[in-house]
Amino acid sequence: KYGEAVIYFTKAINIDPENIHNLNKRAIAYFVLQEYDKALLDVDKVVQLDSSNNLAYYYKGLTYYSIGNIKNAITSFKKCVELDSNDNLSKIQLYYIEYLQEKYSFKDLKHDIITKIEQIPADNNDYSLNFMKCKIYIDLFIMNPEEYIMKSIINLWNDDITGLGIVDNNPFNKFLYKRIGVYFISNFLNLNNEFHQFQVNDTKSLSGQILSFEGKAFSFNLPNLRINLRHYAIWKINVKKILSKDCSIKFIINHENKHVLKFEEVSKLEGLGWIEYSFKISEDSSGLEYSIQPSIEVKCLNMQVDYIRFIYGESRKDKQIYFPKMGHLLPIYKICPNVPEAFKDKKIPEIQKVKFMKNIS
Numbered sequence: 001k002y003g004e005a006v007i008y009f010t011k012a013i014n015i016d017p018e019n020i021h022n023l024n025k026r027a028i029a030y031f032v033l034q035e036y037d038k039a040l041l042d043v044d045k046v047v048q049l050d051s052s053n054n055l056a057y058y059y060k061g062l063t064y065y066s067i068g069n070i071k072n073a074i075t076s077f078k079k080c081v082e083l084d085s086n087d088n089l090s091k092i093q094l095y096y097i098e099y100l101q102e103k104y105s106f107k108d109l110k111h112d113i114i115t116k117i118e119q120i121p122a123d124n125n126d127y128s129l130n131f132m133k134c135k136i137y138i139d140l141f142i143m144n145p146e147e148y149i150m151k152s153i154i155n156l157w158n159d160d161i162t163g164l165g166i167v168d169n170n171p172f173n174k175f176l177y178k179r180i181g182v183y184f185i186s187n188f189l190n191l192n193n194e195f196h197q198f199q200v201n202d203t204k205s206l207s208g209q210i211l212s213f214e215g216k217a218f219s220f221n222l223p224n225l226r227i228n229l230r231h232y233a234i235w236k237i238n239v240k241k242i243l244s245k246d247c248s249i250k251f252i253i254n255h256e257n258k259h260v261l262k263f264e265e266v267s268k269l270e271g272l273g274w275i276e277y278s279f280k281i282s283e284d285s286s287g288l289e290y291s292i293q294p295s296i297e298v299k300c301l302n303m304q305v306d307y308i309r310f311i312y313g314e315s316r317k318d319k320q321i322y323f324p325k326m327g328h329l330l331p332i333y334k335i336c337p338n339v340p341e342a343f344k345d346k347k348i349p350e351i352q353k354v355k356f357m358k359n360i361s
Helices: 002-015 020-032 036-049 054-066 070-083 088-102 109-118 127-143 148-152 171-180 185-189 193-198 263-267
Strands: 182-184 199-201 209-214 218-221 225-228 232-242 248-253 257-261 275-280 289-292 294-299 301-311
Touching: 002 020, 020 036, 020 054, 036 054, 054 070, 054 088, 070 088, 171 182, 171 185, 182 185, 185 193, 185 209, 185 301, 193 199, 193 209, 232 248, 232 263, 248 263, 294 301
Parallel strands: none
Antiparallel strands: 182 301, 199 209, 209 301, 218 294, 225 289, 232 275, 232 301, 248 257, 248 294
16 A cells, blocks of 8 residues: 555655655655655655655665666665664675676676675674575575575574475575564465365465465464574464454464454454564573474464564563564565576565664554
């Protein structure tokens, strides 16, 4: 409903033409609608009103990149870093775009970008930064698997996790599970043929595949997952339609810890599209390392499921329903032809622009 968002933001801007918050938000909506000229007009106005607005330059960088103006994209990201030397995501975007621009001119450029990226401090809570790092590593890995990435990435997990359905030829899913605690339903489908009939492709999923149940009661147990340091379980779901007031969703951990949603709670989720729904795991299930078996039981709903993930800390304490930023934007390979096709093959189309909507929530 980004078209409707533009209408509301326009009304607000007409009342307060110098509100940079509304201008930035409308620029985001225009970007998603691929109305790039209008997006640039809004961020340019923000810069005129506040020349130190880091977000506006960030949006300019991504917009210029999307229309193929690499020179202006680099200039915009450089301005982001100039304004905030701790803006690590802008740094990694800048390094990556510079790499794409020059990779055929300089033989040793891979080593240069890896060196720059590794100087950026690790932050396990910044998923967007980790996604971007992962994307760049996979890109370099595909281009020459005998080089640095083979040692730097594959050695992160020497243990065999094929028993979870995470196969060896999918390093992206391995990275997300081992480093970020994300388990895709598409991994589960590699273990259970029963649900293949409900498997559909979805570009809003980082794995590209989801489970979609049209009016059928369903339940399944995922394999035992070993996740370090977690307090909350988060399911990415899409409640498309309630079929009866007798509907319910049961999120279960280890067959004991149950979080149940009845009609009143489910009705708040209907029609929202893809959301992340979080609930706290019991204290007995939230130690430093614990074997967790998630389960789900659903009845009287048209509903889709993408993944489960786990987080540490209380960041979701007051955000039980959350709109995942990764699913808001169009796949980059569809609008940016200079992005290698390898990204599409690895089913990671959203990563390049995952942070475009930072601070929107």
